[in-house]
Every structure is written in structure tokens, then in C-alpha cells.
Amino acid sequence: MSKETIQSLAEAEYKHGWVSNVDADQLPPGLSEDIVRAISAKKNEPEWLTEWRLKAYRHWLTMTEPEWQKPKYPKIDYQGIIYYSAPKKKPTVTSLNEVDPELLETFEKLGISLDEQKRLTGVAVDAVFDSVSVKTTFREELSKQGIIFCSFSEAVTDHPEIVRKHLGSVVPFTDNYFAALNSAVFSDGSFCYIPPGVRCPMELSTYFRINSAGTGQFERTLLIADEGAYVSYLEGCTAPQRDENQLHAAVVELVALKGAHIKYSTVQNWYPGDKDGKGGVFNFVTKRGLAHENAKVSWTQVETGSAITWKYPSCILRGDNSVGEFYSVAMTRDRQMADTGTKMIHIGRNTRSTIISKGISAGHGDQTYRGQVKILKGATGARNFSACDSLLLGDKCGAHTFPYIESQNSTAVIEHEASTSKISDEQVFFLRQRGLSEEDAVSMIVNGFCKDVLSELPMEFAVEAQKLLGLKLEGAVG
Amino acid sequence: MTKLLEIKDLHVSIGGTEIIHGIDLSIGAGEVHAIMGTNGSGKSTLTKAIAGHPDYEITRGDILLKGKSILADEPEDRARAGIFLAFQYPVEIPGVSNMYFLRAALNAQRKARGEAEVSGADFLALIKEKAKLMDIDAGLLNRSVNEGFSGGEKKRNEILQLAVLEPTLAVLDETDSGLDIDALKTVANGVNSLRDSKRSFLLVTHYQRLLNHIKPDFVHVLLDGRLVKSGGPELALELEEKGYAWLEQTV
Numbered sequence: 001m002s003k004e005t006i007q008s009l010a011e012a013e014y015k016h017g018w019v020s021n022v023d024a025d026q027l028p029p030g031l032s033e034d035i036v037r038a039i040s041a042k043k044n045e046p047e048w049l050t051e052w053r054l055k056a057y058r059h060w061l062t063m064t065e066p067e068w069q070k071p072k073y074p075k076i077d078y079q080g081i082i083y084y085s086a087p088k089k090k091p092t093v094t095s096l097n098e099v100d101p102e103l104l105e106t107f108e109k110l111g112i113s114l115d116e117q118k119r120l121t122g123v124a125v126d127a128v129f130d131s132v133s134v135k136t137t138f139r140e141e142l143s144k145q146g147i148i149f150c151s152f153s154e155a156v157t158d159h160p161e162i163v164r165k166h167l168g169s170v171v172p173f174t175d176n177y178f179a180a181l182n183s184a185v186f187s188d189g190s191f192c193y194i195p196p197g198v199r200c201p202m203e204l205s206t207y208f209r210i211n212s213a214g215t216g217q218f219e220r221t222l223l224i225a226d227e228g229a230y231v232s233y234l235e236g237c238t239a240p241q242r243d244e245n246q247l248h249a250a251v252v253e254l255v256a257l258k259g260a261h262i263k264y265s266t267v268q269n270w271y272p273g274d275k276d277g278k279g280g281v282f283n284f285v286t287k288r289g290l291a292h293e294n295a296k297v298s299w300t301q302v303e304t305g306s307a308i309t310w311k312y313p314s315c316i317l318r319g320d321n322s323v324g325e326f327y328s329v330a331m332t333r334d335r336q337m338a339d340t341g342t343k344m345i346h347i348g349r350n351t352r353s354t355i356i357s358k359g360i361s362a363g364h365g366d367q368t369y370r371g372q373v374k375i376l377k378g379a380t381g382a383r384n385f386s387a388c389d390s391l392l393l394g395d396k397c398g399a400h401t402f403p404y405i406e407s408q409n410s411t412a413v414i415e416h417e418a419s420t421s422k423i424s425d426e427q428v429f430f431l432r433q434r435g436l437s438e439e440d441a442v443s444m445i446v447n448g449f450c451k452d453v454l455s456e457l458p459m460e461f462a463v464e465a466q467k468l469l470g471l472k473l474e475g476a477v478g
Numbered sequence: 479m480t481k482l483l484e485i486k487d488l489h490v491s492i493g494g495t496e497i498i499h500g501i502d503l504s505i506g507a508g509e510v511h512a513i514m515g516t517n518g519s520g521k522s523t524l525t526k527a528i529a530g531h532p533d534y535e536i537t538r539g540d541i542l543l544k545g546k547s548i549l550a551d552e553p554e555d556r557a558r559a560g561i562f563l564a565f566q567y568p569v570e571i572p573g574v575s576n577m578y579f580l581r582a583a584l585n586a587q588r589k590a591r592g593e594a595e596v597s598g599a600d601f602l603a604l605i606k607e608k609a610k611l612m613d614i615d616a617g618l619l620n621r622s623v624n625e626g627f628s629g630g631e632k633k634r635n636e637i638l639q640l641a642v643l644e645p646t647l648a649v650l651d652e653t654d655s656g657l658d659i660d661a662l663k664t665v666a667n668g669v670n671s672l673r674d675s676k677r678s679f680l681l682v683t684h685y686q687r688l689l690n691h692i693k694p695d696f697v698h699v700l701l702d703g704r705l706v707k708s709g710g711p712e713l714a715l716e717l718e719e720k721g722y723a724w725l726e727q728t729v
């Protein structure tokens with residue numbers, strides 16, 4: 001490929017880098033028990049939740065920041081972060097007319113017109129701006145079937161018993177450093193409950209956006225599919241272009257009860273920093289799903305943004321015959337780094353898991369796939385299949401694969417495949433000879449490489465993800 | 479009248495080694511030219527130079543399309559200007575459906591010419607018709623481009639692309655190699671159906687047999703990077719009979 005194309009691709013700009021002028025209600029920066037209490041108070045939380053946060057905070061104080069990951073980053077100043085920031089005009093929005101127009105414009109720019117989205121695609125949307133959920137669409141329709149889809153804060157107020165039962169049941173605050181931090185300071189997120197036997201009639205989706213300077217985003221998502229229920233859920237993320245790094249430390253907990261199926265998709269496009277690696281979001285997220293008997297948890301992620309992505313959406317296959325799936329596309333360019341993968345913990349009998357990971361590196365992008373497959377003693381008849389493919393664009397990028405396989409049951413069948421390839425000049429030339437521009441040619445090859453993952457996304461988002469990959473490749477080809 | 483394609487004193491190098499040592503060739507509108515020659519003589523190199531492969535450096539000479547030099551044009555610009563190359567070794571593009579790829583290619587070309595893009599439904603009708611012409615199984619259309627195709631299927635797929643894209647200059651690099659007898663006839667019929675007074679062909683082949691089906695106006699012999707002899711269809715018959723040795727001596 002030509003040097004110029006590589007150059008131009010490397011200089012393509014982030015398209016969601018603008019800042020909205022929305023009045024924010026903020027707490028001062030810094031972290032202390034008082035701040036934790038203040039967050040809880042701002043949200044009128046019940047005593048038990050305030051206590052839970054404080055326990056998490058105290059536990060966090062005893063922990064040290066992990067350092068085993070491949071991407072290294074400058075020390076985070078936890079006292080410099082604003083832990084609570086909410087758009088001021090928020091209070092109890094009942095119709096879109098009451099939402100701050102500036103905010104609506106923000107979502108329009110993101111390509112999410114809440115109203116349109118509502119009418120045209122039949123997708124229910126929850127929008128989280130900085131730390132607070134601003135609008136959930138379609139709620140009434142969903143509630144007719146007993147489906148609860150609302151912001152996390154509302155769930156705490158309206159359905160405390162469900163929240164209390166499941167909060168921290170999949171990702172306890174003791175789990176890891178960032179999960180503990182999140183548990184102490186999380187300000188909002190999405191909540192969803194699907195009653196037994198109900199198939200959620202539409203895609204549920206949350207759009208996250210970090211707007212204010214100096215804020216971190218610590219949202220929490222809790223999704224519960226009761227026995228035999230089905231839900232497909234999608235989250236999308238963007239952030240403005242800022243010179244400083246912003247921390248995003250979310251926690252997502254999925255509970256799939258007996259025979260339930262949760263499909264969780266992510267299209268992550270946080271600001272990646274500039275081409276020299278200045279600024280960008282640190283995306284340190286803990287995502288885990290618990291599958292009971294005959295249940296299924298499927299993770300699909302398209303990770304194109306963030307300066308550093310560090311996450312392993314995982315499945316705990318506790319029930320017999322439960323199924324875990326992980327489909328991932330991660331793309332890094334310029335100075336972006338990703339250390340991602342999954343964990344599949346087989347506990348029940350005849351549990352099955354599939355891991356398909358596609359990594360694309362361009363420019364100086366660097367990627368690590370880390371996948372753990374753990375078969376416990378009781379997991380008789382467990383099976384896992386993993387395939388990790390890396391595609392390199394240019395010769396300054398890197399890809400590393402670390403499969404960790406641990407089996408305590410001799411009946412388990414584990415298959416692992418890995419490949420690393422380069423995009424071939426002959427493929428690009430072939431497509432250009434047919435009339436496609438060099439960028440379109442590369443984009444087509446990359447999309448083809450990711451097909452097995454993209455095809456797992458809900459239709460409308462697959463198209464979005466394809467476009468996003470195309471945009472991301474602009475100027476990234478070498 | 480200006481020729482469709484004019485190649486003037488063309489010298490081509492790959493990685494600093496000169497492969498083509500000065501070729502002159504003119505192709506008029508509607509003409510069919512065949513190029514024959516020994517393995518490694520530079521036939522594919524010539525076709526890739528025409529198509530603008532970035533690894534092939536033109537160190538001297540010129541290539542003109544309708545009187546205008548195309549040397550500065552990118553491969554996609556040449557394609558959009560009507561140059562099509564059927565590859566000797568078509569590459570595979572895993573995960574990209576043949577149909578999707580062809581529609582994207584057609585629309586990229588149409589857009590460049592200021593024409594409207596073809597809708598999904600219209601394209602489906604078009605491709606069905608062309609696939610039938612080339613006797614291509616519908617299953618191949620939905621599979622990834624060339625992935626796991628047999629040698630002959632790949633070649634037929636190239637001609638399907640030719641039929642859909644309808645270029646003004648079609649360069650076919652050994653499209654007949656690896657085809658069974660029936661497939662050869664199908665491909666030849668396909669090519670013949672595309673022949674008209676405006677569309678020209680440059681056929682690279684090792685076998686006179688193809689030329690029984692697609693009658694060329696001119697036959698050229700390429701040896702060691704030079705065109706050593708040109709003539710009518712009878713030259714191909716002569717080569718079939720005598721081989722290349724007698725020509726090598728004339729160099």
C-alpha cells in the first residue's frame with residue numbers, strides 16, 4: 001500500500017470530538033467517604049446502598065492498582081477526577097420536550113435521535129450523559145409485558161428488591177480494583193429486567209457519552225433475564241476530544257436464569273486520543289454474565305475507540321448445559337492499545353463456550369488477546385472452541401495472543417486456533433482494479449475479516465459497526 | 479483516428495529488475511488482440527503495468543488510453559476509465575460475499591462516471607442474467623469472493639465480473655488455463671457476446687484452442703520482454719505447430 005494512503009489514514013479525525021454546552025451539576029473533584037456519601041445523597045439512595053458503596057470504597061483503599069496488563073499508562077490521579085456530573089436540567093423528564101435542547105442536539109449529532117429512533121427502528125434507548133441517564137424511550141410499551149427498562153437510579157427507587165438481590169452478585173466489589181472503585185462511586189447506568197418466559201420484542205440499547213472535562217464515567221448496568229426470557233441489548237459509547245485522559249470504569253452484570261438468553265452487544269467508540277497518543281479514554285471495564293441451567297450469555301463487542309481498552313467480558317457457566325459466547329472485533333491504530341479477551345468458566349455439566357476474536361492493528365496500534373478457559377472438576381462434557389485471528393496493517397503494529405487453558409476434568413474438549421495475517425497487496429490491488437478506492441478496498445477486506453463477529457450483531461447495528469470500521473480505517477492503512 | 483490503447487516503447491521493472499524491455503502495441507476500438515509467449519516472458523507483467531499495479535515501475539515509455547497517458551492514474555481510476563484485468567491467479571477475499579463485492583465495484587465505477595447507483599433489486603436481476611450467461615451456479619454468488627472456488631470457477635468468476643462491469647478494454651490473462659472444454663466454450667461465448675465495435679480485448683493465452691472460439695484480429699508473440707512478431711490468426715496456428723524456438727533465434 002502506498003505511503004501516502006497510510007499517512008492520510010493515520011490522520012483521519014475522530015468524528016465525535018465536539019463538546020456540548022450543557023449545564024452540569026457537579027461535585028468537586030476528589031474521592032473520600034464524604035464524596036461517596038454525597039453521590040449517594042444526590043441520588044436519594046436508601047441506607048443499604050450507601051453502606052454498600054462505603055464498604056466498596058473501604059475495600060478499594062486496601063487494593064493496589066493492577067499492573068499485569070500489557071498497555072502501560074501514566075498514573076491516574078484519583079483525587080483529580082470529578083466523580084459526579086449531571087446535566088442540570090435533568091429532573092424528572094417526562095417528555096422529550098423537557099430535555100435540555102443542547103442535550104438532544106448532542107444525541108442527534110451522535111446519530112441517535114431519541115424520537116426518531118423510537119419511531120423508526122423500534123429500538124428502546126436509554127441515554128447516559130456523563131454519569132446520569134437522561135432519557136429512556138419506549139418504557140410504557142415495554143412495561144405492558146412486565147419488562148422493566150430504566151436508569152439504574154430509577155431502579156433503585158422503584159424496584160429496590162430486585163436491585164438489592166442482584167447488585168454485586170456477578171461482579172462483587174471485591175473483584176478487582178476498578179470494579180471496587182465503580183461500586184463506590186457509580187452514578188448511574190441502565191437496568192433491565194425481563195420476566196419469566198418473555199421475549200423482549202425490541203432491541204434495548206444504551207448510549208453512553210462522557211462530556212464534561214475531568215469527569216470519569218462509572219456507570220453500572222444490571223440486566224436480569226428471568227427463566228426462559230430473552231433479551232438483546234446494545235450499548236454504544238462516544239466521548240469528546242480532550243487532551244487529558246478520561247477514565248471509564250464501568251461494571252456490567254448479566255444474570256441469565258434457567259433457560260434464559262441474554263445477548264449483549266457493544267459498539268465502543270470512545271475518543272482514542274490523537275495520533276501521538278495524547279488524550280483519550282481509558283476504558284477499564286468489568287463485564288460478566290452468569291448463566292444458570294440451560295441459559296445462554298452471548299457477548300459481542302466491536303471495540304474501535306479508547307486510548308486503552310482493557311476488558312474481558314466473561315461468562316460463568318454455572319448451570320448444566322449453559323452456553324457462553326464471545327465474539328469480538330478490536331481495532332487499534334495510531335497509539336491505541338487494547339488488552340482484551342474473555343474468560344469462560346465452566347462449572348456445570350455439558351457447558352459449552354465459543355470464542356471468536358478478531359484483532360486488527362494499524363499504525364502503531366498494539367493488541368493483546370487474553371482468553372481464559374477454565375474447566376472445573378464438575379464440568380463433565382464441557383466443550384470450548386476458540387479462534388483468535390489477528391490482521392496487521394503495516395509493520396509498526398503488533399498483535400499478541402495469550403490463551404490460558406486450565407482443565408480439571410478429563411472429559412472436556414478444548415480447541416484453540418490462532419492466526420496472524422497481513423492484509424495482502426494483491427487483495428487490495430484486485431479490488432482497486434475493479435474500481436474501489438484504496439480505502440474502500442482495505443475496509444472491505446477488514447470487514448470480511450470480521451464477518452463472523454459482525455454477523456452476530458443485530459442487523460441495524462451491524463451496518464453501523466461496518467461503517468465505523470470503515471471510518472476508523474481512514475488513513476490507518478500501512 | 480486515436481486508438482483505444484497505445485503502448486509506446488514501454489519498459490517495466492519489478493524491484494529494480496527490468497522485465498519488459500520496450501514494447502509498442504496499439505489496439506483499436508473493437509479489436510481483439512492475442513498475446514502468446516513462453517513462461518516468464520513478461521505477459522502478466524505487461525497486463526499489470528496496464529492496470530497500474532503499484533509494484534510495477536514504468537521506467538520508460540508511455541501507455542495511452544484514448545490518446546491520454548494513464549501512467550499517473552491510480553489503478554481504480556484506470557478501472558473506472560474502462561480498463562478491466564481478468565487475473566491469471568484471482569485472489570480470495572475471505573468473508574466478503576461475491577455479490578456484495580460486485581455490486582460495490584459496479585457502483586464505485588458508476589459513481590465515478592456520474593451515474594446513479596444500482597439498487598439492490600436491479601443488481602440482483604442483472605447478476606442473475608450474467609451468471610446464467612456464464613453458467614455460474616447461484617451458490618457461488620453468495621460465497622466469499624473466490625474462497626474455496628475451484629481453479630475453473632475462479633476463472634469463470636473473473637469473466638462474470640467482466641460481464642457485469644462492461645469495460646471498454648478487457649485484458650484477460652490466461653483465463654483459458656485450467657478450464658475444462660465445456661467451460662472454455664462458455665467463457666468464449668461470454669466474451670463473444672460482449673464483443674462490439676467499441677469494446678476491445680487483449681487476450682493472453684498459451685493455447686491456440688481459445689483462439690478457435692474467440693477469433694483474434696491480431697496475434698503477437700512476446701519473448702523475453704519484447705514483442706518479436708505480430709500477425710493474423712494464422713500466427714497462432716504456426717506457433718502451435720512449431721513452438722517458440724524458431725522465433726527466439728530471430729531475436
Ligand SMILES: Nc1ncnc2c1ncn2[C@@H]1O[C@H](COP(=O)(O)OP(=O)(O)OP(=O)(O)O)[C@@H](O)[C@H]1O
Nearest residue numbers: 492493497515516517518519520521522523524566
Ligand atoms: N515480484 C517480482 N519480483 C521479481 N521478479 C518477478 C516478479 N514478478 C515477476 N517476476 C519475473 O518477471 C518475469 C516475467 O513474469 P510474468 O509473470 O510476467 O511472466 P508470464 O509471461 O506471465 O509467464 P507465465 O506464462 O508463466 O504466466 C519472470 O521471470 C518472473 O519471475
Ligand SMILES: [Mg+2]
Nearest residue numbers: 521522523566
Ligand atoms: Mg502470466
